[in-house]
Amino acid sequence: MTGFLARPRAGAEQAEADAQRTELTAVEPQSRARGLLGTVEEDPTILARPVPHPAPLVPHPREVSALPLAIEELDTADDFAAISTVAGDLVANGRVAKFLIDRRDAAAPVVRFVNGNYTQNGRTPDAAKYHYYFAQVAYGIPESLDEFNSVTYFTQDKRYIAGTLRTYQLSDSPDPVYGLQFYPQDLIREELVVEAITLLMAKIPIAGARFAFVPTGSQQTTATVADRLADLGAPVLPIDRILDGIRYIPLNTGEAWGYLRIFPPDNDDLSPSDIPVFDELPLDLSVVAGVLTHAVQDTNSHVNLKSKERKTPNAVLRDAARDNPRLAPFADQPVHFVVGKDDFTLEATTDEIVRAKLAEKLSAPLTTLTWQPETALRSFTELASGTPQAAKAAAQRYGSKAANLGFLAHRTVLGRVMDATSPSGTRGYDLVPQGFAVPLQAYQDFIDHPPNSDVKALIDAFVKDEQAGMLAPKQRVRRVEEIQDGIMAASFPPGALEAVRAKLEEVLPGVKKVKVRSSANAEDVKGFDGAGLYDSYAADTTKRDRPIGPCMVEEEDGGDGEVKRKIKPKSVGCAIKGVYASLWNKRAVEERSFARIDQTSIAMGLAILPVYDAESEVAANAVIVTRVLNTDDVYGYSLSVQVGNNLVTNPDPGTYSEVTVAGFYGDDEPMSLSITRFAKPRPDAPQRTEPVLPTERMLELVDLAKRVERAYCRATPGYFDGGCANVAGANGEEKENSLDLEVKILENGHLVMKQVREFGGR
Structure with a gap:
């Protein structure tokens, strides 16, 4: 405030x-x-x-x-x-x-x-x-x-x-x-x-x-x-109560030209020239020109953070409805949409202007992503063995997610339990999970493997048509599904899967349940965080991969309208294929196209680690953004916290997280915690009236995030111009970028630092 x-x-x-x-x-x-x-x-x-x-x-x-x-x-x-x-x-x-x-x-x-x-x-x-x-x-x-x-x-x-x-x-x-x-x-x-x-x-x-x-x-x-x-x-x-009583909440100011779609029946039909009005923000939302929602949005959700980073206007309108007198006259019409600080405006425009504005956004030259060949599989501890800068630089070989886990594990950041003076050492457990990184080159070798030549041909043809702007939405859906089906039925190069299993035995001996997570080079990079674009899959290390037959992704009803994706069979090889296939999700393709990323230059690395609840059930999830979102002159961090394993980043329908501003200026001053909204963990239960976590735990999360941000600043030239000792206490005007950290809090009291990424939105 x-x-x-x-x-x-x-x-x-x-x-x-x-x-x-x-x-x-x-x-x-x-x-x-x-x-x-x-x-x-x-x-x-x-x-x-x-x-x-x-x-x-x-x-x-x-x-x-x-x-x-x-x-x-x-x-x-x-x-x-x-x-x-x-x-x-x-x-x-x-x-x-x-x-x-x-x-x-x-x-x-x-x-x-x-x-x-x-x-x-x-x-x-x-x-x-x-x-x-x-x-x-x-x-x-x-x-x-x-x-x-x-x-x-x-x-x-x-x-x-x-x-x-x-x-x-x-x-x-x-x-x-x-x-x-x-x-x-x-x-x-x-x-x-x-x-x-x-x-x-x-x-x-x-x-x-x-x-x-x-x-x-x-x-x-x-x-x-x-x-x-x-x-x-x-x-x-x-x-x-103030936030509950406000009719209009701008989450990302700006303007857009597009077609107003009030409560669209099928989100897959939306295009980058549409401005949908939703009752509730969907979990998976492809690129659109702007968004209005009737329900409160989680400020730290993937969709809102992506809206900020790609600078698309986004707001909450509590009285949004089909018959809203400010919306209804423009239904399915071309409009100029402006999200301002005090209110929004809609005015009629033309089809020609909408097309011209979209073409303008898509006229920028393509950005080619670079990456370096690497054959070795390395543990996060191995990635952390040099300098923090070297750990971060490993993103060129393993993707940013895996490299950043190595950075977090560095002894000067969060360390390992063996680093006595590190946060992990003083707590007596590893804040950063054990695990290892599979390089980007392994994906490329998989696609280039001669028996998979039909998949490679599908990808090459699709990218050519996509980057030429030749695909209608339904054509794009069909083509990416063909690519994903091909990847799920493809075979690994000789020795590739065996190398992964050997590294599992070395780094995670005896661990039965693991998580195979995406670490694409088109993810967690400057100007494009790729949050929520790709899939992760749990796997059972005791299950052997079938020599014949495709892997499959099954969608299950998780209750309350949530859809859970699971890999079948639940083997390590199928989980890897599932993550590789997710590089070609429709939403990922559209986001990369909108960001003008050359899709011939993308590749998928992997971060493989134990499932987060291996030692204890998950008590809460938290996201920390190292700035106060939606502000310029407020000093502190934004925290979103939710009960149990309901994710802040992809909340179950009908739920929302607790939002707290941690206000601080310097380490020698007390810190305040201001809850701006209490959590609603279940759609059929009322909003909570008490914080999810005790004050001491919240302060601990902020202190760890401060340490991470200062270390990240020292390891990243140009992150902050005001001196890394001051970066945590900078406000929105002073700090161009910030960090987005995801944390799990276990019932045994342990914290698990799930990931950290750089975030360019406000």
């Missing part, structure tokens, strides 16, 4: 901010005390109360710049609009203005609001962005930045109280709710919340306005004062 406050950094970041202030003030009067932006004596309007004026919702810049920096009182909604800025946090609609309360004289506290639109010489100074620099100007405070943070955020005995006034547009009324809120790590609670809200409400006499206290961290408790807050006219309004 922007109650998830923007704050200046200490250390190197403070020096940079100091340099920026020096540049700002070079042509301005110098304050005697600070040399910053001018004192009250130099600018007599700086503490002036705004004169009521009819400001529009988004005020004209000239009106904004005429107002002072520090505002005593907000009499009207226009006053708030004039000093507020567009919110850039979890809830896209609304505006925000900061406030700061000076409590140094407890008997006479002083409240001031920050004019976020204040400018000097055409620029917005730090004093209009950050509480600390505002306090220097407005209150002449003597504290250093570190001391200010300590006495403002991390104590109940506060000298200053910093927070934001933020509007939320809920579906129950055309009038906004004004949320009073504090930085997520702020330790403010109970009586001090009442004191702050009392002072603030006296300074915001906006007639008829609705107010609420919005706790942004779990430590901001109000158990003993909730009734008093309600009596003040600011009842407690948790973030999850």
